[in-house]
Amino acid sequence: MSDTDDLDIDLTWREKGRALWRVAKFQPKFAVLVIALSIIAAAFEGFGLSFLTPIVEVAQSGATVEEGRGLLGTFLSIYDALGVPFTMSYLIVGVTAIMTIRFTTSFLVGWFRAAIETRYVRFLQEEAFNRALEAEIAYFDEEGSDDILNAIVTQAEYAGRVIRFALHSVEQGLLAAMYLLLAFVLAPVLTIVTGVFLGVIIFIFRNVLDAGYSLGDEVADAKEGIQTNAQAGTQGIREVKLFGLIEELRSGFTKATDKFERNRIKLLRNESAITNFYQLTTAVTVFVLIYLALTFSAMSVGELGVFLFAMFRLGPKVSTLNKHIYRVEGELPHLVRTQQFIEELERNREPMVQSQPVPDSVDLIEFDDVWFSYDSSDETVLRGISFNFSSDEFVAFVGSSGAGKSTIASLLARMYEPDDGEIRVDGENIANFPIQKWRSRITVVRQDPHIFNDTLWRNVTAGKRDASAEEVEKVCEIAQLTEFLSDLPDGYDTVLGDQGVKLSGGQRQRVAIARALLKDAELLILDEATSDLDTSLENDVHEGIESMENEYSILVIAHRLSTVTNADRIYTMSNGKIIESGTHDELLSNHGKYHNLYSSQIQ
Numbered sequence: 249m250s251d252t253d254d255l256d257i258d259l260t261w262r263e264k265g266r267a268l269w270r271v272a273k274f275q276p277k278f279a280v281l282v283i284a285l286s287i288i289a290a291a292f293e294g295f296g297l298s299f300l301t302p303i304v305e306v307a308q309s310g311a312t313v314e315e316g317r318g319l320l321g322t323f324l325s326i327y328d329a330l331g332v333p334f335t336m337s338y339l340i341v342g343v344t345a346i347m348t349i350r351f352t353t354s355f356l357v358g359w360f361r362a363a364i365e366t367r368y369v370r371f372l373q374e375e376a377f378n379r380a381l382e383a384e385i386a387y388f389d390e391e392g393s394d395d396i397l398n399a400i401v402t403q404a405e406y407a408g409r410v411i412r413f414a415l416h417s418v419e420q421g422l423l424a425a426m427y428l429l430l431a432f433v434l435a436p437v438l439t440i441v442t443g444v445f446l447g448v449i450i451f452i453f454r455n456v457l458d459a460g461y462s463l464g465d466e467v468a469d470a471k472e473g474i475q476t477n478a479q480a481g482t483q484g485i486r487e488v489k490l491f492g493l494i495e496e497l498r499s500g501f502t503k504a505t506d507k508f509e510r511n512r513i514k515l516l517r518n519e520s521a522i523t524n525f526y527q528l529t530t531a532v533t534v535f536v537l538i539y540l541a542l543t544f545s546a547m548s549v550g551e552l553g554v555f556l557f558a559m560f561r562l563g564p565k566v567s568t569l570n571k572h573i574y575r576v577e578g579e580l581p582h583l584v585r586t587q588q589f590i591e592e593l594e595r596n597r598e599p600m601v602q603s604q605p606v607p608d609s610v611d612l613i614e615f616d617d618v619w620f621s622y623d624s625s626d627e628t629v630l631r632g633i634s635f636n637f638s639s640d641e642f643v644a645f646v647g648s649s650g651a652g653k654s655t656i657a658s659l660l661a662r663m664y665e666p667d668d669g670e671i672r673v674d675g676e677n678i679a680n681f682p683i684q685k686w687r688s689r690i691t692v693v694r695q696d697p698h699i700f701n702d703t704l705w706r707n708v709t710a711g712k713r714d715a716s717a718e719e720v721e722k723v724c725e726i727a728q729l730t731e732f733l734s735d736l737p738d739g740y741d742t743v744l745g746d747q748g749v750k751l752s753g754g755q756r757q758r759v760a761i762a763r764a765l766l767k768d769a770e771l772l773i774l775d776e777a778t779s780d781l782d783t784s785l786e787n788d789v790h791e792g793i794e795s796m797e798n799e800y801s802i803l804v805i806a807h808r809l810s811t812v813t814n815a816d817r818i819y820t821m822s823n824g825k826i827i828e829s830g831t832h833d834e835l836l837s838n839h840g841k842y843h844n845l846y847s848s849q850i851q
């Protein structure tokens with residue numbers, strides 16, 4: 249993703265906040281529920297902790313306590329109101345009940361937090377995948393499928409962790425706030441002094457250590473590098489071996505893993521530093537506090553117990569809070585990248601115009617002064633292309649490599665939109681048709697077709713899942729696929745491997761032709777569809793197609809001119825223009841480019 253690669257790692261707090269706000273809006277009720285439960289858990293932690301006071305006081309008095317002030321007084325009035333005796337056993341029952349509620353609530357918080365995180369990851373992955381499916385081909389040209397894959401599979405998962413750590417932070421923050429509140433009620437001055445002291449320590453730690461966000465961004469970047477190199481080394485393994493790219497890839501991969509190792513260790517080291525040094529500081533602080541509390545405050549032994557316990561618990565809570573906030577920052581780049589990626593896909597969506605229905609039958613296809621260049625290059629690929637052909641006609645495009653022939657097929661299938669001029673069907677601009685409906689009328693065989701890692705049957709029936717065995721057999725015969733069917737170990741049930749790796753180039757092309765012929769379409773485009781077949785098989789396939797009962801308009805793009813001699817009209821292209829047209833015989837007698845190409849091939 250070029251845009252996201254260049255992502256500014258110094259995002260403002262506003263931008264980070266915006267990313268988090270969008271997460272908060274994902275399932276607001278659920279998020280509010282988790283926060284409300286976290287508040288309840290924190291409150292009950294406070295109640296539970298305060299039980300120390302009456303328990304210590306009752307233990308000291310030996311039986312029961314009749315009256316008291318402060319925390320003890322509050323407990324006495326609650327027990328009195330409930331009509332329960334103020335004895336040790338009832339105090340233990342009370343604290344058990346309170347702690348049961350506290351930890352049950354925490355269990356619910358953990359459960360719901362995991363649910364929100366998982367749902368959000370699923371949401372991001374589905375959103376990214378669905379939008380990728382609807383994105384323009386030009387976007388795929390631009391970004392490369394490995395980055396898109398990485399965003400959908402890996403980035404989204406890391407993005408989800410932001411939720412986990414953010415909700416953890418809320419939970420820990422509330423607990424810390426509750427300890428502070430309890431301590432403040434018992435000894436306001438000491439609490440303020442301690443709070444300020446610990447705050448300063450946090451500030452120092454956070455500023456001495458590298459910011460979590462920038463390290464997290466480096467880690468995210470490194471992961472993209474690992475994925476890109478691993479993909480080239482697996483999907484492109486043949487070229488890698490044949491072109492001696494092993495060392496180059498190895499070094500690219502090592503560079504990325506180096507970066508990953510360096511930054512991830514730093515990130516985790518900082519997390520560990522935050523936790524441990526902070527705990528060290530708080531442990532020492534607590535002992536100082538014990539001294540100060542014993543020397544200067546007028547707290548009862550029970551209250552002192554609660555105060556020290558709260559302070560002792562406060563330290564680790566604040567350090568965990570700190571660590572989680574640091575982690576939120578560390579994972580935030582993944583979230584921002586994934587959100588930006590989804591927005592980018594939305595901007596690059598295929599046109600959704602639906603103003604005209606596709607006519608019932610396609611009678612006339614016209615290119616009217618069509619100009620086109622790919623977004624990624626300045627070269628004008630098509631320069632004023634005009635031609636037309638009607639149903640049942642067979643037209644062919646020939647010409648030098650790079651002349652723009654395949655681009656004509658791509659524009660017809662609306663993989664791209666012309667920059668200027670119109671492509672019309674029965675007088676209506678195809679840009680006004682619902683794109684999927686229009687594509688359902690066309691069937692295309694590309695020179696290097698994609699074969700899905702699935703069975704032969706599933707590959708052939710991609711455009712017509714409910715085809716009967718007879719229909720499948722018929723197209724396989726025309727495509728000369730039956731010629732090698734018996735060599736496949738499981739016939740139609742043979743799994744063809746990643747990109748059809750278990751087939752030869754010519755066999756892959758025949759699978760693609762059978763697949764195209766099975767689809768109920770009116771316009772058949774064969775773009776160098778038989779280039780890997782030997783001449784005799786190629787002629788058989790072409791004869792089979794031309795004699796099919798289906799009344800197709802056929803557009804063939806070919807280098808081997810023997811396959812187009814029967815065409816109703818042949819267009820010769822050069823440098824983005826049609827330079828001559830006519831039947832095979834007419835063009836031969838023209839003594840132009842076609843004549844030259846043909847003469848060179850029959851020699």
Ligand SMILES: Nc1ncnc2c1ncn2[C@@H]1O[C@H](COP(=O)(O)OP(=O)(O)OP(=O)(O)O)[C@@H](O)[C@H]1O
Nearest residue numbers: 389622624625629648649650651652653654655656
């Ligand atoms: N996706 C793309 N992005 C950018 N440029 C492209 C893309 N596809 C093709 N081109 C460029 O457009 C020009 C025309 O390509 P096109 O594939 O239409 O030619 P062609 O006549 O079919 O060639 P060939 O006979 O070699 O298949 C070429 O210069 C090519 O480099």
